[in-house]
Amino acid sequence: MPEAPLLELAKVTLRFGGIQALSQVSFTLREGEVAALIGPNGAGKTSVFNCICGFYTPQEGEIRLRGTRVSGLKPHRVARLGVGRGFQNIELFGTLSCLDNVLLGRHLHVRAGVLGALFAPRAWWRDETAQRRRAEELLELLELQPYRNFPVLALPYGVQKLIEVARALASEPRLLLLDEPTAGMTAEEKDEMMFRLLRLRAELGITLLVIEHDLRVVSRLAERIIVLDYGVKIADGPPGAVQRDPEVIRAYLGDTRLAEVSA
Ligand SMILES: Nc1ncnc2c1ncn2[C@@H]1O[C@H](COP(=O)(O)OP(=O)(O)OP(=O)(O)O)[C@@H](O)[C@H]1O
Ligand SMILES: [Mg+2]
Structure with a gap:
């Protein structure tokens, strides 16, 4: 039997009252892969991380780490199973x-x-x-x-x-989740961060899933891009194909941060 993927989301659905934050989101990550999760504001990116880490329990679907179900476990248990996370807003002890x-x-x-x-x-x-x-x-x-x-x-x-x-x-961690590690950085700082992340991956052999808005940055880092829009996965593939995907272009139309990139 082939080895179970490091991470697997199977039809994950997350609701907050009437808001459908994630609808039947499925994807897998291989050990050692560098992937990016992108999408417009409110697309559900941080919610995916919160579900993987055990901060939220999806109402439907399952999340597995190396084949073991983790959805429903408390955050410290998931962390012990090898998941590390950086937050969208810096959460350090100042x-x-x-x-x-x-x-x-x-x-x-x-x-x-x-x-x-x-x-x-x-x-x-x-x-x-x-x-x-x-x-x-x-x-x-x-x-x-x-x-x-x-x-x-x-x-x-x-x-x-x-x-x-x-x-x-x-x-x-074996799996490192980073939520917009380059937010608010200059282009030069972003390149520096990407360089360091790639070196980390090479030296530690970890698997990386990074949320990022800047498609230019993401295309340099990730070998694979997963795109969310309104809680639905609309694309999943290598950067070149994803950037040309009409659904992705449509979802991003009007997103000023993407406009900056394609300008
Ligand atoms: N704790 C919560 N309670 C209620 N609604 C929530 C909660 N967390 C997220 N949401 C809603 O779920 C949807 C997805 O939010 P999420 O933060 O996952 O988006 P995001 O893609 O990370 O957006 P951004 O790019 O702005 O960080 C949004 O409509 C958001 O308002
Ligand atoms: Mg977010």
């Missing part, structure tokens, strides 16, 4: 340092807690040291070392976005 924010992201991996520190100090210390080492490695990988001791609030927006990525990676 007064804490860059390093501390990444360390907080590692709490999923810390085995020994306060009791461990009291009753098995040597084991606790080993664990703590290992956590710090890994957090430092992540800062290194994302070239965030120069900022490690600065409070996050004092750092430029682009750097904060990278710290979000480092924190999402801190729980050692």
